[in-house]
Amino acid sequence: MVLRSFLLACSVALVPVATAHAATPNEQATARIFNTVRTDPERLAMFMRQFPKGADLHNHLVGAIYAESYLKWAAQDGLCINTGSNRILPEACATPAKPDQVPATALSHNAQATNSLIDALSMRDFVPTAQDRSGHDHFFATFDKFGPAAERHSGDSLAEAMERAARDHVSYVEFMISPALGGMIGAGFKHPLHNEDFSAAMDGLKAEIPTLVAAARKETDAMEQQAHAVLHCGTAEARPGCAVTVRYLYQTLRVLPPQAVFSQLYAGYEVVKADPRFVGVNFVCPEDDLVAMRDYDLHMRMFHALNAVYPDVKLSLHAGEITPGQVPPEGLDHHIRAAMDEAGAKRIGHGVDVAWEKDPDRLLQDMARKQVMVEINLTSNDVILNIKGKDHPFALYRRAGVPMALSTDDEGVSRGDLTQEYVRAATTWPLSYQEFKTLSRNGLTYAFVPGESLWQGTTLNPACKTENSKSCTDFLAKNEKARLQMALEEKFSNFEAETVKNPLFQN
Template identity: 70%
Template sequence: MMVRSLLLASVFLTASVSVCQATPGNEQKTARIFTTLQSDPVRLALFMRQFPKGADLHNHLVGAVYAESYLKWAAQDGLCLSVNQGKILPHGCTATLGKGELPATALANNSGAENRMIDALSMRDFVPTATDRSGHDHFFATFSGFVAAAEKHMGDSLAEALDRAAQDHVTYVELMISPGLGGMIAAGSKHPLQDENYADAIKALTPELPQLVAAARHETDQMEQQAQQVMQCGSAHAHPGCAVTVRYLYQTLRTLPPEAVFAQLYAGYDVAHTDPRFVGVNIVAPEDDMISMRDYDKHMRMFQALNAVYPDVKLSLHAGELTPGLVPPEGLTHHIRSAVEIAGARRVGHGIDILWENDASSLLTEMANKKIMVEINLTSNDVILNIKGKNHPFSLYRRAGVPVALSTDDEGVSRGNLTQEYIRAATTWPLTYQDIKQLSRNGLEYAFIPGESLWQKGAMTMLCKKPEAKICQNFLSHNEKARLQMALEKNFSEFENNVVKNDLFSH
């Protein structure tokens, strides 16, 4: 994937010349068209589908895959299904009676069972029942339902995610993945933490670190090789996903004993420090889980300790994915602040409980001043937390000057895409076309892509006032972030040129 990005750099440099060739009035015309479409949901969806989206920065790879794909791979691997439990099982079976189990291959002739499995492995048609009471519980249960099919198909999953991103006109994705995680957890279990003596924990784990990191890199190599084969990258039949730039956040689990969490974080930091494909670290799993809540402050201090060892590693942390009633009131008071002030997160995922943080106004001011971006996941927050419409703090963050960008979270489980997130935003709040362009630009501006930004204090850098000039071409050649941003500007120009010529939009 890194090689592909380098090859595409020359394409971006050439493409940047055409940015200035767009008709100046097309942006204004497109803005007027967008305003009329906000009351026309069908045409708005068509518009938004084609709209260039800078990045998807909050995207779990295993949750990005649709249930149908997992069921297909289960059939290919000869796995069994427990229809009653809604799970793909890690072993094969022959047809059975009375247990609700059957081979995954049998779904081809059993549409009823297939639909039950799809509903169990996603949020499709979710209706609460006595045993499946909430969207929150159903959502997180899906992962244990399809994990048996995911393990051997990470490359297939990557290919699916990138092809869908290309189809959705997304330039760049930062995917959360956890290669080599089992070995890291096992290493931690051998070295119990003594209180919070992280210095000694590092000494104890350091001899095992090279092997743990090598295993993570090897799994990533295999995943990328498989994905490139599936997408036929480099051939005349290359899939559109081959042109999407991808980087990774190392994803660690917080619902484990402290020594296992620290071992994951230590190895994850080293992966991000040594492998340029990994641009940061995150921590995941339900934030309201008993262990997550109990150890939250301890986890933040783990990040703080590791930041001193790896000052170059960037953090995007899940924080504030909580609501009143889900946890006691005291559980809502400081998670976002601690992620920012103690762990040093540069981005926050979700941030839903900002209203209930201690001195929320000062925290919002701090986040605005520090440019701590919030990854907004509208569909996910709806189906998991029942936070939707204008009850979402999206507009509060924007009013406070905190940068935000839209993302999908787990588009396969939620049955959506980034277009859906833009449509939700455009139909909920009085956003202008310039507003949605800024949301798209923010995705790349706050991505952990190496290099300087094309934008300085809200304006394009003086070096690229003339994109075709040698000084701009030299700047772009040394800055991957700026290259992707310039490519996005070209995409905006082409999009606006097409919109104003399209009778479906202009009449």
């Protein structure tokens, strides 16, 4: 029976690796198959594509879209392309056309221009030049270049990302989005922040908050309606992406003056309070930016102050996405610690600089004790920070017992997907099949989706210890997180049953 099988499996999957063992015949056989195919690139990719993945918790929707889609939408909207700067312009080409401008509709007949644009709008085939010197700068420059095509296609973007998640066998995604952000930033500039008097700043902004929240919800409604129409959700022709559970983190920009950062955060917390589709707040933009570095501690105090007013709003914060040499040594010494202790983040995005923080061993102990999960973005850290392979602190977090889950960050710009992240992990570290199941389960365990967990540490919630019991049925009905976790266990059982019968995975 499915329930009995995964009860045994999960009772051992989250214990230290040295004592973990496969629990069912199919799981044992699948673990042996994994050990065989991990050195066979093609079969490993097939295995990991089909492997059930609990969640993608670090995914910027605007960066999840492939350049080809942005160019297609630019053509649909009649936009112009600047071939000199390789960017999409927000309007049609001038008449007569300028020498360095072509209509996006003309790209279908110009392979050279199209390929140059795809390279400029993504990390595809990136090679440093004197004018484009680093992966970091190239990556962050892409967003302005495709921005005009993204503005009117948030629903198309959501549909593309949901469909890719389904193809990757991902159950749940928390997309970072910023609806109505411009109004929130503008409100901040009208209400200066004086001497970190956050209470007074909230009083000044309070009258505008309902309108800003309503605008954010309206934009999100329109995005979802368009996405569901594209995917034919609710019809007999529904695409697989319709089955992916989606929630949102409200993302704010941290490279603006303090009053504009605070207004975004305040409004973002209010959006989470008002709309159950939003399950938390994050903030974005390069961590090494001069403003982001200068105001980092101030931003942590902003979060701390808002947490006192909104204790139920959860935070996943980008922290430690910096490396030695990129910033001075003292710039590396406390960002993860401050995000956890001062801001109260439940999850850390990236966490690459952990070994350079003050007292890293104590920090790792505290992260493990508090169960602060790290969202691991292997491809992103490679192409942006040049952190490759075993240079990544994944093994350090693993040794310290800090929970982790793999995520994509900006899969369109990076030209990847969640399967690629799992393959990278499998080819870099000697992880067991059980450890990959733990990474997958962690995605749902540490998701901000509401409800109690199916698990209490390494044991099943008491309500579900008896198979097919009324108490378990009632528990699952009341707790969305537990329902997603139960569904993942059933997917594992089905995956293992199919894998052991697949002749392509036999020796």
